[in-house]
Amino acid sequence: MTLKTLLAGTGIALALATGAFAQDQTKVGFVYVGPVGDGGWTYEHDQARQAVEAHFGDAVETVFVESVPEGPDAERVMTQMALQGADLIFTTSFGYMDATINVAERFPDVKFEHATGYKTAENVSAYNARFYEGRAIQGHIAGQMTESNIIGYIGSYPIPEVIQGINSAFLHAREVNPDVEFRIIWAYTWFDPAKEAEAASVLIEQGADVILQHTDSTAPQAAAQAAGNVVTFGQASDMAEFGPFPRVSSIIDDWAPYYIERTQAVIDGTWESSNVWHGIPEGMVAIGEITDAVPAEVKASAEAMIEAIRAGEYHPFTGPINYQDGSVWLEDGEVADDETLLGMNFYIEGLTGEIPQ
Amino acid sequence: MDMSAINPVLLLASLMVAATPILLAAIGELVVERAGVLNLGVEGMMITGAVCGFIVTINAGSPLLGFAGAALGGAMVALVFGILTQVLLSNQVATGLALTLFGLGLAALLGQSYIGIKAPVIAKWPVPLLSDLPLIGPILFNHDPVVYLGILIIAAVWYFLTYSRAGLVLRAVGENHDAAHALGYHVVRVRLLAIMFGGACAGLGGAYLSLVRVPQWTEGLTAGAGWIALAIVVFASWRPWRLLLGAYLFGGVTVLQLNLQAAGFALPVAYLSMAPYLATILVLVMMRSGRAPGSLAQSFHASR
Incomplete structure (x- = not known):
């Protein structure tokens, strides 16, 4: 077997494997503005991500990228996530707003959730805390x-x-x-x-x-x-x-309840664009x-x-x-x-x- | 606007603290440049020192060991630069820039599992008797030991370069390495030692940030302090005591801009934030900078 056919073979096998995999697993991506170990904002988002993993077990796979600067880099990271097959992407800082809208336009099948912003679209929700x-x-x-x-x-x-x-x-x-x-x-x-x-x-x-x-x-x-x-x-x-x-x-x-609810909506196919602003009453x-x-x-x-x-x-x-x-x-x-x-x-x-x- | 809110004594005291990391890095680089080597990797050595100091302090529980580890870490990274430029004769400017990028990446890698951990607090160490003096006491003599160490290193470097035989040899190597070689001095060995001293000082400066000033580890902690240190060496026209002045000037503007902001000074924040950098450029342009060491940034090989 030549190297070329070997490579092609593995490529096909890989494609088949991931294809089969993607069918029953929902992939959720998270873009963080700081390191997960900041002990503050990003730490809490990551706790919520772990809560999502714990809640859904094998049905959901999560990925995250930390310390993403607010700017062109953010757009690149989101695009990468969407290309890797994410079904739902949480972008967790105000400065990601325009980048989220831009990327969402190019990937109409991927759902986006942007934290603390005010712009929404067909496939972009905004969520914020009071x-x-x-x-x-x-x-x-x-x-x-x-x-x-x-x-x-x-x-x-x-x-x-x-x-x-x-x-x-x-x-x-x-x-x-x-x-x-x-x-x-x-x-x-x-x-x-x-x-x-x-x-x-x-x-x-x-x-x-x-x-x-x-x-x-x-x-x-x-x-x-x-x-x-x-x-x-x-x-x-x-x-x-x-x-x-x-x-x-x-x-x-405490982002966990919201993240779990929205992930569930994507799994059920009931996800719709929304703009919520929750506070102490909602937890x-x-x-x-x-x-x-x-x-x-x-x-x-x-x-x-x-x-x-x-x-x-x-x-x-x-x-x-x-x-x-x-x-x-x-x-x-x-x-x-x-x-x-x-x-x-x-x-x-x-x-x-x-x-x- | 409430200018009375700014306490000049506290302002001067915090100026000394803010200047310390740049001061340490700059005095190291001064010695390196006096030996005729231009190491643009100060930023990379500083941040490596910052992370090494933090890791050692957390694991050994002793800030003293931490600072020693930082100096060692900085010196090791500098040694890489030394071998590349002095033995393998690579271009100093390019290698120095590469060292900065390498240091930033290496530090981020080493520090990955240390983000968000608390470092033990380093107590202030007031100088007995002197710290009780009115005005001068709180400004000069009520700091942590590293602030005094920085000034001591400057005094030592000044004495070394001006009065000691070894200092004279180092300067000869920096001024004209061919002549120094002809006189029988080992140019490469002198330069390697100077480069390692520079790395150790930069490492101490970085550790001062991660262990005292912040005190925490995070990527990109030094935020350009190494570049300022390089500018201050030129500003000081390669003289130790002028370097002290330059470091205090820069530290002073940094602290002052935050103070003005807190006092409600009605100037846009952006101007205040750029003030330290503007001051550095202005001083560089206005002051007739002294003559650089004759062999600065030139590679030396005995056969040429």
Whole structure:
């Protein structure tokens, strides 16, 4: 047998094998913005991926690519996944939005799910979590934990999702502590431990004794721990290894139920494009254990707030709330509509500085 | 905008910390260049040091051993460069660039299972008595040991190059390797030793990032610090004490831009982020840079 025929033979055998294989197995792909070991955002997405594998067993095969930059690389990775026979692809960062739409156009038979974006198509769904509900709890605790009345905030990019978080945390911190001030540093990255650590140290030097972060690594937690008297909250993941202090609570993203539901829909052939925004009531946003470093009455009122949000009795953006310049945004008792929130590009009254454009 | 929020004492103290990784890498490269070798692989050696230091610290539980491991790791990668350029006479610029890319890849590979692990905290080590001085105490004498080590290395290099016989030989090799060879000095051996010293220093600088500054391992941790170190060597016109100045200038602008942002300074963040790099370019253009070592970046072979 010559080398050529040998190669051709193996090729055919391989094609047959994968062909037969693909029939009864659904392939689900995941594109991650950070490493699975970031201990935050990507870690939780990967936990959910493992939950999908555990739930479906051999019926589903999952693949993932980590640390994919938001840009042309993302498109290449998605295309590769689609070519390798993925039936469903989760793209798990805001910056993948346009890439997802572009690739989806070329692969009409592959279903796409894009996290935290707003664009959808025939075969592209968007899903997002109401992180601002968790931020309300954080602000409520932070406002009462601070002694210097300065809260530092590490923002990633000035996009609506992050601005919602800043506004929500500030609103609820002011509610319990009228003297509280926010100092905001934009890191322009989702994951860069060196930069995040630097930003946290600077905020601490400027007197902040609570650090809130909207970036994915645990570096700010480590910086706070080194400082000794600074409170932090886990972001995206529990970050329990930094508890009970400095990490006094956390916002946890639980994607597993949604991923399992959507994978099931693809298997059943009932998948349809949708745009969901789930929060505490649906369980997509969870609040990590509030540790004993938090005074009991603060913990109790925070838990009451969680329950009120869960029951749908309380919306974190309930008027009266003014714009930064003092003009009215929401009248007394008025609740913010989702459209405004999804496009939020303004600070509320009391926050200083400008949102970089 | 609230400028009073910026505490000048803390700013100067954190400037010293921010400058330390670049300072360490730059002083190593200074010695290498004074020996007549241009090693553009500083970034690659730094990140290799960062990952080696982190792995050793996690497994041995001792940051001291970690820093030793980092220096060793950096020196080993540098030795690869040394053998290629000094023994096999490959082009120094191309080999240096390749070393950077190689180091980044190697570090990512070695560090794969160490992402997201916590490193033990390295305690500050205030200098007795001196750290109690008002103003100067908290700025200069209340740091971790590596900050002092960086300054000590600079002083040692300065003394070595200026006053010691070995330093004179090293400079002779860098200025004119043919003449040094004619005088009976072993050019290749001197250069190999200098290259390994440079690698060890870059490794220490990288480990300072992964063990003290961040402290965590992640891919691409050094984020261009090695290139800045290269620029600072030129900025310092190959003199140790000027190098200290350059490193503090760069560290200072980095820290200042974050401070200004937190204080609500109304300048777009993008300008502030590029400020350190602009400052480096500006200084390079404005300062009449000193004369480079005569044999810089030239290959040496005894038969030519």
